[in-house]
Amino acid sequence: MSVSLVILAAGQGSRMASDLPKVLHLLAGAPLVVHAMRAGQSLDPDRVVVIVGHGVNDVAQAVHEENPDAQIVVQSEQLGTAHAVDQAREVLEDFDGDVVVLYADTPFISPATLDAMRAARARHDLVVLGFEPADPARYGRLVMAGDALLRIVEFKDALDEERAITLCNSGLVCAGRAVLFALLSEVGNTNASGEYYLPDIVALARDKGYSAGVVTCPEAETLGINTRAELARAESIFQARARTDALENGATLQAPDTVIFAQDTMVGRDVTIEPYVVFGPGVTVENGATIRAFTHLEGAHVSRGAIVGPYARLRPGAELGEDVRIGNFVEIKNAEIAEGAKINHLSYVGDAQIGAGANLGAGTVTCNYDGVFKHRTEIGAGAFIGSSTMLVAPVRVGAQAVTGSGSVITQDVPDGALALGRARQDTKPGLGQRLMDRLRAAKAARQKG
Numbered sequence: 001m002s003v004s005l006v007i008l009a010a011g012q013g014s015r016m017a018s019d020l021p022k023v024l025h026l027l028a029g030a031p032l033v034v035h036a037m038r039a040g041q042s043l044d045p046d047r048v049v050v051i052v053g054h055g056v057n058d059v060a061q062a063v064h065e066e067n068p069d070a071q072i073v074v075q076s077e078q079l080g081t082a083h084a085v086d087q088a089r090e091v092l093e094d095f096d097g098d099v100v101v102l103y104a105d106t107p108f109i110s111p112a113t114l115d116a117m118r119a120a121r122a123r124h125d126l127v128v129l130g131f132e133p134a135d136p137a138r139y140g141r142l143v144m145a146g147d148a149l150l151r152i153v154e155f156k157d158a159l160d161e162e163r164a165i166t167l168c169n170s171g172l173v174c175a176g177r178a179v180l181f182a183l184l185s186e187v188g189n190t191n192a193s194g195e196y197y198l199p200d201i202v203a204l205a206r207d208k209g210y211s212a213g214v215v216t217c218p219e220a221e222t223l224g225i226n227t228r229a230e231l232a233r234a235e236s237i238f239q240a241r242a243r244t245d246a247l248e249n250g251a252t253l254q255a256p257d258t259v260i261f262a263q264d265t266m267v268g269r270d271v272t273i274e275p276y277v278v279f280g281p282g283v284t285v286e287n288g289a290t291i292r293a294f295t296h297l298e299g300a301h302v303s304r305g306a307i308v309g310p311y312a313r314l315r316p317g318a319e320l321g322e323d324v325r326i327g328n329f330v331e332i333k334n335a336e337i338a339e340g341a342k343i344n345h346l347s348y349v350g351d352a353q354i355g356a357g358a359n360l361g362a363g364t365v366t367c368n369y370d371g372v373f374k375h376r377t378e379i380g381a382g383a384f385i386g387s388s389t390m391l392v393a394p395v396r397v398g399a400q401a402v403t404g405s406g407s408v409i410t411q412d413v414p415d416g417a418l419a420l421g422r423a424r425q426d427t428k429p430g431l432g433q434r435l436m437d438r439l440r441a442a443k444a445a446r447q448k449g
């Protein structure tokens, strides 16, 4: 049966003490709402509906960057979780299948847990995800009779004996679309918070003779983020897992605790990552590559056998071919560096294509920006760019061509040519010595006087 996701992302997150809507705070380089979307993607949903309330435009933009087909529905007043889900009623009216409700502030739900919820739908009309936290705190409590779920009671509304229950509500629900919305229209708001509670659909379902069941997951998966401290804790949990995954997948991490991964970092086998490396979003490192210490990468692809760093920066669109060398204090942006090319020291290469085996000397700069437009630089295979060459784009240096050190290259250089674009040297015999003597004498005279 097909499935649609409803992701609740309308809350303001006032406890974050932030002008940014809570669901846009970053965890491992991706907004919280995107984590929830990616978790739900494992169900291969037919439709994705995101309920937004605070920061509508910004949240919608982040959602659409991740999935242009996701539907945004605005909940203009936050009247409770049932009211939030109910906002999806119209857009799902013609959908025939299951609805899974996810919370945008709960980023660690695993595909296995979502699969288990879908599987449990074969036995129950309504499936709730529960968990046994170390500290049940103020979570809603699941009231069971054997395997059957009778109802969910919010902490605020619970009696002492209900508060003693240790099985808690994660908030996630899975039910058929028609049953879910029929139940939602009956949820009231006479409770301690005056809100429309989504968990109330359980008791309503039972009244109507529907069955409700529970699937449980480890507490780590239901970690909800309401404060900066919880966000920091989630980040450290994420990083610990990502480091373990990288090691298990065959990477060498010399100092795992100093390496920061992004949600989508892909690291191959026999990759070595030295200490203090930071991965932003969108990085793939293929088998056998080495990322040396203090390197920062985002939106980059590093092919087999390449060596990057120490102290390198790969920005979005950096495409490194096999066995490329990128050395210290080199920045690469939106540039394709073909197999075996070397850019080893103090260089900026942006909006460029560098041919196979080319060598860019220390201090090479592609002058790609004229203050308004960006322009491209092309360097052919096997070219040798002398140290401190300024390549004023748009410009092309041919294959096997050479530029003299210190050149400012403003015109295309044909294949195999030597281009010198610098002032001719003028040497005055003895003048250096005389100049220094005069300066030193002037200094001595000043100190005396």
Ligand code: UD1
Pocket: 008, 009, 010, 011, 012, 051, 053, 075, 077, 078, 079, 080, 081, 082, 083, 084, 103, 104, 105, 138, 139, 140, 141, 152, 154, 168, 169, 170, 171, 196, 197, 198, 199, 224
């Ligand atoms: C909810 C559950 C509780 C459960 C807990 C797990 C209810 C009534 N209670 O409580 O049983 O143990 O989650 O963390 O559902 N939201 C909206 N619109 C609204 C209200 C909420 O979009 O009108 C969103 C929030 O942004 C958040 C999610 O729904 O992402 C949960 O809301 P929240 O207020 O955090 O519910 P809890 O009090 O934590």
Ligand code: MG
Pocket: 224, 226
């Ligand atoms: Mg909450």
